[in-house]
Amino acid sequence: MKYVLLGNLSPEWASKQSERVGKARAKLDQLSIKVESIHYTQGYYDFVDIVDAPNPEAVLAFSVWYSTQGLGRIQSMPAFEAKTFETAIKNAAD
Template sequence: MKYVLLGNLNTEWASRQADRVGKAKAKLEKLGIKIESIHYTQGHYDFIDVVDAPNPQAVLAFSVWYATQGLGRIQSMPAFDAKSFETALKDAAA
């Protein structure tokens, strides 16, 4: 399942990009989560990642771990492809 991770950096880690990314990538790999893309933004969130995770619990575990490490905060949302959305529309109409 794909998820969108909306993240904010802790100010202490914002200037230590390589360390933060290295720690996060190692934890993602350990949880079986694959990064599909990373985007840095301006505005409410500092970054948006698209990941493929084996289950919702893995994403939850990563979000909790990220916060407890003091790296920042992450909000996660499931991401559905167009086919899944079309199926949901059909199911909703039935």
């Protein structure tokens, strides 16, 4: 399943980009989460990532790990394909 990760960098790690990304990628690999895209933003969130995860627990584990490492904070949302949304609309009408 795909997820959108909305993230904020901690002040301590904001200037240590390559080290932070290396640690995060290693943990993502360990949890079998594949990164599809990374986008850095201006505004409330510092980055928006699209990932493909084997289950919600893997995403939760990554979010908790990211925070406990002091790297920052992540909010996650499931991301549904258009076809899934269309099916949900049909099912809601029944």
